[in-house]
Amino acid sequence: MRVFIAGFGTETNAFVPFPTGRRAFAAYGVFRGDATRHPPAPFSGPLHVWRREAEARSWTVVEGLLTFAAPSGVTVRGVYEGFRDELLADIRQALPLDIVLLNLHGAMVADGYDDCEGDILARVRAIVGSATVVGAELDLHCHLSEAMIRNATAIVIYKEYPHIDPMERAAELFTICADAAEGRVRPVMARYDCRMMGSYRTPVEPMKSFVARMKALEGKDGILSVSLAHGFAFADVEDVGTRTLVVSDGDAGKAEALAARLGQELFAQRHSYVTQFLTPDEALDRAAAHSEGTVVLADRADNPGSGAPGDSTFLLRRILERGAGPTLFGVMWDPMAFQIAEEAGEGPTLDMRLGGKSGKVSGDPVDLRVTVRGIARNVQQPYGPVMSPLGDIAWLSSELVDIVVNTYRTQTFHPDAFRALGIDPARYRLIVVKSAQHFYNGFAPLAKETLYVTTPGAAEPAYARLPYTKRKTPFWPKVEDPFR
Ligand SMILES: [Zn+2]
Structure with a gap:
């Protein structure tokens, strides 16, 4: 058997005021056939799994392009077409192929292409x-389109958020595709539009049990794989929203029925399945009710993992106005503030203008007198089983609020992001992270309570108000019953 492996992706937020171009992919790294010669990183992990599985069977592996861009605004057309055509040329050169396995996040929008992954799979x-068997692995924050289903043999989507399972899902996709190539199974896919938009947290109930149920349905009664595409709400595309996906062995009716049953179940319980968001004042009131311990606030709307800038000040300003704390706020993307702090060195107190530099979605900058308490360079933080870059970071301390600024736009995944500066996060009453959910597993052990906060911003979870123009069917929470 000849197996081709590659990956190309990003997650596109339509409300971010800057495009995704060549720099963004270069920052991650552009690997031309050699990604698996480097340690597994976010996004490259599945290729390692596929190579290992194929080589264990003594099959031939041809590795093509692997690149990824951190979530941001619409991808520049020429950049998308350039990498896409490179990937297609890799495949043409590798022919004949029995299996093609692609890691494709599933929410890339480029100028002129609303469904990049559908476009790639069709080509x-x-x-x-x-x-030839064509398998694709997707992030659960994807837009599961008809073109993807039509052109792929099988699609497997992450089940966990935080995403701790791309490698497991890669192994499952490999098995399905290998069995299909050897004629043991005939994958047939069906998707179901749940007609809802939401954020779902899989480490806690009731989503935890929903994930367990999806897994329990797999591998028996002719069902090969069951996925839930949570969807990525911050995109104006036809397929935006939550969908179930079922891969059956040769039985389209069975796949359709199960996808519909699970989707209808999720919809019926929607009020308990989706994350409830609090306003800044609601969250700060609730945090103040704890007489001890640390409360973690997730600044969801400014999550760089959803493409947001990571320098919004709405929540910071409210914390300063209320004198809430002691608070640890960060990381906040502010390379200019880092540069000034680095120039000053550790120790001095100076007036600084912090955050609010990326546009309206970030709010106004905050002027604050701070002491530079620490500086660290080339810092990494754990992201599940791998390490992820933070860039250079600085610890800026004011009376009640300590702010950590950094140079590499990313969310805070883990308390070790702060420990690199000698900060003990547990000694703060409040910690604010710019993240929607990936922080959860790292911070849960030190959090008395975790609260999800909504502010204005590029990833504001105001699903009923988002200005969609391309979705054709109604959805909750914009309408109470979109099936009527
Ligand atoms: Zn995701």
Whole structure:
């Protein structure tokens, strides 16, 4: 068997005021056939799994392009087309192929292309023909389109948020595709539009049990795989929203029925399944009710993992106005503030203008007198089983609020992001992270309570108000019953 492996992706936020271009992919790294010669990183992990599985069977592996861009605004057309065509050329050169395995986040929008992954899979299918097995792995924050389903043999989507399972899902996709190539199974896919938009947290109930149920349905009664595409709400595309996906062995009716049953179940329980968001004052009141311990606030709307800038000040300003704390706020993306702090060195107290530099979605900058307490360079933080870059970071301390600024736009995944500066996060009453959910597993052990806060911003979870123009069917919470 000849197996081709590659990956290309990003997650596009339509409300971010800057595009995703070549720099963003270069920052992650552009690997031309050699990603698996480097340690597994976020996004490259599945390729390691696929290579290992194929080589264990003594199959031939041809590795193509692997690149990824941190979530941000719409991808520049020429950059998308350039990498896409490079990937397609890799495939053409590798022919004949029995299996093509692609890691494709599933929420990339480029100028002129609302469904980049549907476009890629259609072109791949046209090149390899109908006999080759084409498998795709997607992030659960994807837009599961008809073109993806039509052109892939099988799609497997992450089940966990935080995403701790891309490698497990990669192994499952490999098994399905290998079995299909050897004629043991005939994957058939069906998706179901739940007609809802929401944020779902899988480490806690009731989502935890929903994930367990999806897993329990797999591998029996002709069901090969069950996924839930949570969707990525901050995109104006036709397929935005939550969908179930079922891969059955040769039985389209069975796949359709199960996808519908699970989707309808999720919809019926929607009020308990989705995350409840608090206003800054509601969250700060609730945090103040704890007489001891640390409360973690997730600044959801400014999550760089959803493409937001990571320098919004709405929540910071409210914390300063209320004198809430002691508070640890960060990381906040502010390379200019870092540069000034670095120039001053550790020790001095100076007036600084912090955050609010990226546009309206970030609010106004905050002017604050701070002491530079620490500086660290090239810092990494744990992201599940791998390490992820934070860039250079500085600890800026004011009376009640300590702010950590950094140079690499990313969310805070883990308390070790702060420990690199000698900060003990547990000694603060409040910690604010710019993250929607990936912080959760790292911070849960030190959090008395975790609260999800909504502010204005590029990833504001105001699903009923988002200005969609392309979705054709109604959805909750914009309408109470979109099936009526
Ligand atoms: Zn995701």
